[in-house]
C-alpha cells in the first residue's frame with residue numbers, strides 16, 4: 185500500500201485535528217529521513233508506518249482519561265509515547281516522559297519533540313536508573329514491544345506502587361503473560377482488542393501489587 189493510502193487509513197481511525205495531523209506529518213518526514221542513516225525501525229514496517237506505528241500508538245489516547253503525566257518505557261523511535269505527546273499537545277498540563285537508553289534513538293526523539301513542539305522530555309538512560317531517580321507523579325506507564333508484563337511491573341514498581349496505571353500494547357501472548365506475572369503480582373487488568381492489529385491486545389493494568397512471600 186502506498187504511504188499516502190496508509191496515511192489516509194490511519195487518519196480515518198484517529199479523531200485528530202488538522203494541526204495534529206500536520207505535526208504527525210513532520211514526525212513521519214523526520215523518521216523517513218533519519219531511517220536511511222540511523223535505522224530506527226524495522227525497514228519492513230516503513231511502508232505501513234502510519235497504521236503500524238502511529239495509529240497503533242494513538243489508539244491509547246482515549247484510554248488516558250484525565251492523565252497529566254505519562255511515562256513511556258523503551259520508547260525506541262517514539263511508539264507509543266511520542267505519538268501520544270503530539271496528539272495530546274492541546275491537553276492542559278499533559279506531558280510525556282520518554283525513557284530510551286539508545287543514544288541514537290534518544291537524539292531522534294529530541295529532534296521530533298523539538299520540531300513538533302510536543303510536550304515531551306527525553307531521558308536518555310536505562311529505565312532502571314530513571315525510576316530510581318524519579319521523584320514525580322506518574323498517572324500512566326506505557327510500553328510497546330519491550331518486555332513481558334511481569335518485567336514491566338518490576339521495572340515500574342515504584343510508579344505502580346504510587347498509583348500509576350499501565351497501558352501496554354501486546355501481541356497474542358497477552359493472556360499467558362498475565363498468568364505468568366500472576367505468580368508474583370496481584371494484577372487488576374483488562375485486555376481490549378487492538379484497533380490496528382487483529383492479533384493485538386491493549387493491556388490495561390489498573391492496579392498491581394507484588395505478592396508477599398512464596
Ligand SMILES: C[S@@+](CC[C@H](N)C(=O)[O-])C[C@H]1O[C@@H](n2cnc3c(N)ncnc32)[C@H](O)[C@@H]1O
Nearest residue numbers: 258259260263283284285286309310311328329
Ligand atoms: C523493541 S524496541 C521497541 C521500541 C518502541 N517501544 C516500539 O514499540 O517501536 C525496545 C526499545 O527499548 C529500549 N530499551 C530496552 N531496554 C531498555 C532499558 N532497560 N532502558 C531503556 N531503554 C531500553 C531499546 O533501546 C529499544 O529502543
